Amino acid sequence: MKTTKKKQFKNIEEVFLQINHDYVKINxxxxxxxxxxxxxxxxxxxxxxxxxxxxxxxxxxxxxxxxxxxxxxxxxxxxxxxxxxxxxxxxxxxxxxxxxxxxxxxxxxxxxxxxxxxxxxxxxxxxxxxxxxxxxxxxxxxxxxxxxxxxxxxxxxxxxxxxxxxxxxxxxxxxxxxxxxxxxxxxxxxxxxxxxxxxxxxxxxxxxxxxxxxxxxxxxxxxxxxxxxxxxxxxxxxxxxxxxxxxxxxxxxxxxxxxxPFQERACMKKQNNFKSALKLIKLLRDTQRFHKLASYYIKSLFLWEARSQNDEFWMKSLSDLVIYMLKKLRDHLASKEIKNYWCSENNLLEKLKHETCINWSNKLSHIINDIDQKKYHNPSIIFKYFTVKPFNVN
Known part of the structure; x- marks a missing residue:
């Protein structure tokens, strides 16, 4: 991973854009x-x-x-x-x-x-x-x-x-x-x-x-x-x-x-911040070591959201979308259910242990609450959860 230079950030949008540039974007x-x-x-x-x-x-x-x-x-x-x-x-x-x-x-x-x-x-x-x-x-x-x-x-x-x-x-x-x-x-x-x-x-x-x-x-x-x-x-x-x-x-x-694959690719086409938000959630998954939360589970969550939202939804700021989808993921983990996008009868999380999903959900709740409390006076709090080596935050 790249090392982010220490600097002052005005808001969490700047932080997410910086993380997207330094940790997510492919060279x-x-x-x-x-x-x-x-x-x-x-x-x-x-x-x-x-x-x-x-x-x-x-x-x-x-x-x-x-x-x-x-x-x-x-x-x-x-x-x-x-x-x-x-x-x-x-x-x-x-x-x-x-x-x-x-x-x-x-x-x-x-x-x-x-x-x-x-x-x-x-x-x-x-x-x-x-x-x-x-x-x-x-x-x-x-x-x-x-x-x-x-x-x-x-x-x-x-x-x-x-x-x-x-x-x-x-x-x-x-x-x-x-x-x-x-x-x-x-x-x-x-x-x-x-x-x-x-x-x-x-x-x-x-x-x-x-x-x-x-x-x-x-x-x-x-x-x-x-x-x-x-x-x-x-x-x-x-x-x-x-x-x-x-x-x-x-x-x-x-x-x-x-x-x-072609149908899924079409669902993501021209959805503005859809892919950037999804990749940031995957990054958080990796840094928080939710090892059994497969990428396809996260992708499915986003595909369902794209189906229920209009195109303007994905034009929101990257920070708003990431926090919104984090809350969605938290709730779905709490109920231990993410439906297969092509076959809603299939719960993708059915083979995961119930306590594992609850632990992940609780951890996401803590992360979301901490961000909500500190995002205005200390937006760099985001680095603590989305990067392997945390930025110097409290």
Whole structure:
């Protein structure tokens, strides 16, 4: 973190703007450098993966740059990235069934048609690697998350096995520049860590399949989820019909997670101080060590607020918005409930311990009260709670 020079602040708005500049805002030079490293390395890794596995190559993988950094919600440094690896099955997607009948919340079963099952038997497609897909489905033709993830990990492992090893890391040379790499499986992603001198970049490669709603634009991937708790008729889908399924592991190996990154991005568009306020709340989360309060929980809270407010609301001062959303977060923690934005039946906080939520809520109450009492005569009190090394305040 940067060190803020000691100075006198007239009001808490100045303090929040200073913290936003020194602790939240991403350095443009660092961002440009890391993006160049990221895209260079991933392009080469994807090329090697395609060369190593005919099936992976046959599914025409392409990278989609999503996640908090590309949504403008990353705090501090551009060192963590989420990248979708979008794969395409050579079948008619209208014959795929996404069935949520016996699933919970934003999960679905993926039931593949007979033409998928024939891919492993056809001479033409079996030569392209589709023999590996023969055991991907159960007797009811549901696509297995476990078997799919295992195959995806094998593709990454095969690609990395082609690289030399030095000091326990794989070595990749691109245009006479040396990068050191490590890889591991993490949730639905394959996490690749890139080392370049003292610079370290973590990349989550998330394999996905993309679909479009039937009511959306023309597409060969139109498909509707059956009996889903997600309301696909909401206005967010009117101009953003594409959505994804990702292999997030659960107790049921046949459940795939539905995700809606483009719709969420549209909700945040042109909302003025929306992103700055959200990032400051994330900063406070980190400094106060609310470790299990996931970024997506905070994002969901903001998405619900954006739905209930007009555009003018987000034109308020940054300090007003941050304090307002802190109070919202405090209240939701007290009631131990933040609803999933796409599936309101799902309480995102349900797996957290009740006493943990109460402790966090009480801590936020103390912070809010302390700020309210001192914000006029001592606005620098904000540094005490939003920075790792507190400014010199009482």
């Amino acid at each position: 443009k030079r660092e961002s440009k450098r890391n993006n160049l490293v990221l895209r260079t390395v991933l392009a080469e890794i994807l090329k090697i993966m395609r060369e190593c596995d005919p099936l992976f190559d046959s599914m025409k993988p392409r990278l989609d740059y999503l996640g908090s950094y590309y949504d403008g919600l990353r705090v501090g440094h551009p060192t963590e990235f989420d990248i979708n690896v979008i794969l395409k099955l050579p079948i008619n997607y209208s014959n795929i069934k996404l069935d949520c009948t016996k699933t919970e919340y934003d999960y679905t079963n993926v039931i593949l048609p007979s033409e998928f099952r024939r891919l492993c038997k056809s001479t033409t497609t079996s030569k392209k690697g589709f023999t590996k897909t023969e055991l991907w489905c159960d007797s009811t033709h549901r696509l297995s998350v476990v078997k799919f993830r295992s195959w995806m990990q094998s593709v990454v492992d095969s690609a990395f096995s082609k690289l030399p090893i030095s000091n326990g890391r794989h070595v990749l040379k691109v245009k006479n520049i040396i990068y050191e790499l490590t890889a591991k499986m993490s949730g639905p992603a394959n996490t690749i860590t890139i080392y370049k001198n003292t610079n370290i970049i973590d990349v989550d490669l998330v394999p996905t399949f993309a679909f479009d709603l039937p009511s959306g634009k023309k597409s060969k991937t139109k498909i509707k989820c059956l009996n889903s708790a997600v309301n696909f008729h909401r206005e967010e889908f009117e101009y953003n019909s594409r959505y994804f399924i990702v292999p997030k592991p659960t107790r049921d190996e046949y459940l795939w997670r539905l995700t809606f």
